Amino acid sequence: MPPKFGTSGLRGLVTELTDDLVADYTRAFLTACPHGGSVHVGQDLRASSPRIAAAVIAAVRAMGLRAVDHGVLPTPALALASMGAGQAAIMVTGSHIPADRNGLKFYLPGGEIAKMDEAAIGAALGSVSVSVEMGDVQRAVSAVPSYVSRYVEAFGADALKGLRIGVYEHSSVARDALAEALMQMGAEVVRLARADHFIPVDTEAVDADTREMLKRWCAEHALDALVSTDGDADRPMVVDATGTLVPGDVLGPLTAQMLGAEVICTPVSSNTAVDQLGFGSVIRTKIGSPFVIAAMEEVGGRVVGYEANGGFLLGFAADGPSGKLAPLMTRDCLLPIVAPLAMACAKGVSLAELVSDLPPRFTAADRIAGIPTEASKAFIAELIEDAAERAAFFAGRAKETGVDLTDGLRVSFADDTVIHLRPSGNAPEFRCYAEAASVARAEVLMRETLQAVAKRLG
Numbered sequence: 119m120p121p122k123f124g125t126s127g128l129r130g131l132v133t134e135l136t137d138d139l140v141a142d143y144t145r146a147f148l149t150a151c152p153h154g155g156s157v158h159v160g161q162d163l164r165a166s167s168p169r170i171a172a173a174v175i176a177a178v179r180a181m182g183l184r185a186v187d188h189g190v191l192p193t194p195a196l197a198l199a200s201m202g203a204g205q206a207a208i209m210v211t212g213s214h215i216p217a218d219r220n221g222l223k224f225y226l227p228g229g230e231i232a233k234m235d236e237a238a239i240g241a242a243l244g245s246v247s248v249s250v251e252m253g254d255v256q257r258a259v260s261a262v263p264s265y266v267s268r269y270v271e272a273f274g275a276d277a278l279k280g281l282r283i284g285v286y287e288h289s290s291v292a293r294d295a296l297a298e299a300l301m302q303m304g305a306e307v308v309r310l311a312r313a314d315h316f317i318p319v320d321t322e323a324v325d326a327d328t329r330e331m332l333k334r335w336c337a338e339h340a341l342d343a344l345v346s347t348d349g350d351a352d353r354p355m356v357v358d359a360t361g362t363l364v365p366g367d368v369l370g371p372l373t374a375q376m377l378g379a380e381v382i383c384t385p386v387s388s389n390t391a392v393d394q395l396g397f398g399s400v401i402r403t404k405i406g407s408p409f410v411i412a413a414m415e416e417v418g419g420r421v422v423g424y425e426a427n428g429g430f431l432l433g434f435a436a437d438g439p440s441g442k443l444a445p446l447m448t449r450d451c452l453l454p455i456v457a458p459l460a461m462a463c464a465k466g467v468s469l470a471e472l473v474s475d476l477p478p479r480f481t482a483a484d485r486i487a488g489i490p491t492e493a494s495k496a497f498i499a500e501l502i503e504d505a506a507e508r509a510a511f512f513a514g515r516a517k518e519t520g521v522d523l524t525d526g527l528r529v530s531f532a533d534d535t536v537i538h539l540r541p542s543g544n545a546p547e548f549r550c551y552a553e554a555a556s557v558a559r560a561e562v563l564m565r566e567t568l569q570a571v572a573k574r575l576g
Contacts, residue, residue, distance in 0.1 A: 121221075124236060126406065129212055129221035129545070132166040137173040140222065143239070144177035144208065145246040147224050147231075150238035154205035154227045156184040158258070160196035161210040162350045163289045164316045166220045171210045174222070178208075179253040181246075188258045192292040192351035194450040195265035197225050199258070201448075211291075211350035214320040215545050223350075229447045232408050262295050269456055270302045272438030277460040279304030284335055284344035287312040288319055292351030292451060299452060300345075303460070308339050319346065321353040322427040323484040323549075324363060333361025343469050345455050352449035354428040356458070358470040362557075365481055366428025366454070368473060371395055373424070373457040377436040377443070380420040383413040386524040387538050387551045388426050391479040404525040405540065407431065407449050414447065426483060426551065430454040439464070481553045482560040486572055489548040493575055494541030498527050501539070511570065512537070535559065537567055548575065 121130025121139065128135075128143050148157065157178045161167040171187075178185040186205070188196055193209045200207035207225035215221075224231045224239070231239070283305045287293035297307045319328075336344055336359055344357040356364045367389040374382055380398040385405040393400050401417065403409040410423035414433045423431035429449025436443045439460065443453075462472040501508045502523060512518070516533035526540025528551075538551040548571055552563035 123240065127209075127221050127223040129215065129219060132218055132220050135166070135170060135220055137169075137176075140170055140173040141177035141180075142243055142246075143222060144174050145181060145248070146239045146242035146244075147208070148178065148181050148183065148206070149246045150242040151206065151224070151226055151231065151235050153183065154203070156186055156203070156205040158186040158188060158196055158200035158203070158205060158207040159210070160188040160191045160193070160207070160261075162212070162291045163190060164212060164217055164220055164349070166217075167210045170220055170222075174208050174210060175255060179255060180248040181253065182251045183253040185253065185255045186258050187255055188261050190291055191262050192265065192295060192347075192451070193223065194352055194446065194448055194452070195261045195295065197229070197448040198265055198268065198446060199261035200225055201227065201229060201446075209350065213350050214318050214348040214353070216318045217316040219545075225448070230408060230411060232412065265452070266295055266299045266302065268443070269299055269452055271441045272443040273303055273456055273460050274438075274440030275302065275304055277303040277439060277456070278463055281305045281342045281459065281463060282308065282340060283459070284308045284310050284339055284341045286310050286332065286335075286344060286346035286355070288317040288346065289313045289315065289349060290319070290347045290351055291349065292347045296345065296347065296351075296452065296455070299456070303456065308341065310335055310339075310344075316349065319348050319355070320427075320485075321346075321348050321355040321366060324355070329361075329363065332357045332363070336361040343459055347451040348427075351451045352429050353425075354430075354451040354455045356428075356455055356469070358473065359468055360470055362470065364458070364469065364473055365389065365426065366424065367392070367426040367481060368476065369428055369454040369458055370422075370424030370430060371476070372461060372472065373430055373454045374422045376457045376461045377422065377432070377438075378420065379422040379434075379436075381417050381422075383410050383417065383421060383423040385410065385425055386522060386528060387483075387540075388424070389479050389481045389553060390536075391477040394477045402524060411447055424454065425449070426481065428454055478555050479553060480555070480557045480560045481551060482557070482564040483549065483551045484564055484568060485542065485547040485549045486568055486575075487545075487547050489541075489575055490546050491541045494548045497571075497575060498539055498541065502527055511574075535563055537563060539567070539571070
C-alpha cells in the first residue's frame with residue numbers, strides 16, 4: 119500500500135518513504151503553502167526518523183530556505199516554537215502506528231494544514247524545481263524548555279505538590295519533558311520502562327496487557343496517577359491511583375472546566391457527558407484535528423477543542439492558577455495531563471473522585487489492524503444504506519433510536535448505549551467506539567462489535 123497523504127500528514131511504510139518522495143512532498147508543501155522564510159524540523163524516536171528528517175532538511179535548504187533543526191522533541195513543542203516565530207514546521211513522526219511506518223506532519227505559520235492546503239500540496243507534487251541558492255541550517259535547543267515553562271508558569275510550582283506520579287516513558291518523545299514539567303510543578307516523579315526501541319502506543323486503544331501493566335505499577339509504586347503519551351506526544355495517557363485509564367474525552371471536559379471555556383468543539387465520537395456539564399455550547403465535528411480546528415476558528419471566543427484520543431486544543435488566552443496560558447491551536451498532551459491533576463489537587467480529592475463527579479457516561483474504543491480501508495468503507499456503506507442489514511448486524515441489541523452519519527456510522531439504542539463504526543483515516547484499520555452507563559458495559563459492547571466485524575471482514 120503506497121504512502122497516504124491527508125490532513126494528518128503523509129504516512130506509509132518506511133521502505134516506501136524514500137528520500138526522493140520525502141523531498142517531493144517537502145518541496146510541494148513549501149511551494150503551495152506559506153512558510154515565513156524558515157522551516158522548523160523535528161522528529162520522534164523511531165529508528166527511521168533521523169534519515170527522514172535529514173531528507174526534509176536537505177529539501178528545505180535546496181529550496182533556498184533556512185532549516186531550523188530541533189532534533190527530537192514533542193510535536194506540540196515544535197508547533198509552539200514555529201507558530202511563535204511565524205514560520206512553517208515539519209514533524210517526522212508516524213504517531214502511534216507501528217515502527218515499520220513513519221510519516222510527516224505539516225504546519226503552517228498559523229497552525230496545522232487544512233483540507234484546502236492538502237489539495238494544494240497534492241497538486242504541486244512532482245512539479246517543483248529547486249533553488250540555485252542553498253539555504254542554511256540552524257540548530258535549535260530552546261523549544262522544549264519553552265514548552266515546559268509554558269505550563270509551569272501558568273500552573274505554578276505547587277500545582278501538583280504532594281502527588282506521586284508515575285511516567286511511563288516507553289519511546290515517547292516527551293518522556294523527559296513530561297517528567298521535568300511534573301517535577302517543576304511539585305510532583306514526585308517515578309520514571310518507568312524507558313525503552314531503547316520504538317513502542318507504538320495508541321492512547322485511544324490501550325490493549326489489555328498494557329492496562330494490566332499500568333494497574334500493577336500504580337499499586338507497586340503507590341502512585342496517585344500514572345501518565346504517558348503516544349509516540350510524538352500530541353495525545354495524553356492518564357491513569358488514576360486505582361489503575362483505571364481516564365479517557366481523553368473525559369480529560370477534555372475537565373480541562374475545559376478548569377480553564378473556564380464556554381464553547382467545546384469535539385468530534386462526534388467523544389463521550390456525551392460533556393453535553394450535561396453546562397458549557398455554553400458543544401459543537402460536534404468529523405474525527406480529526408483539522409475539523410475541530412475549523413469549528414473552533416468559526417465560532418471563536420472562549421473556545422477549546424479536544425479529541426477522544428486526548429489531544430487538546432486551546433483557542434483563547436486562558437487564566438491558569440498562577441499565570442496566563444496563550445492559545446495553542448494544535449493537539450497537545452501536557453495541558454490535559456496537568457489540568458485535571460491540578461484541579462483534583464486544588465479540590466483536595468483524588469483524580470478518581472474528580473472523575474466520579476461527572477455524569478455516568480463511559481466510552482471504550484479499539485481497532486482491528488490490517489483491514490483495507492476500501493473493505494471498511496464498503497462494509498459501513500452497506501450498513502448505512504440497508505436498514506435490514508444494519509438490524510441483522512446489530513441483532514440482539516436494544517431498538518435502534520438514531521443514526522448519525524457525521525463520520526462513519528454512529529448508532530444510538532433504546533438502552534442508552536451507542537456504537538460507532540468507522541475506518542481509520544490514516545491506517546488500514548477498522549475502529550469501533552462504544553458508549554454506555556458503565557465502563558464494563560462499554561467494553562463488552564466494543565469487544566462484541568469488533569468480533570462481529572472481524573468475522574465479517576476477516
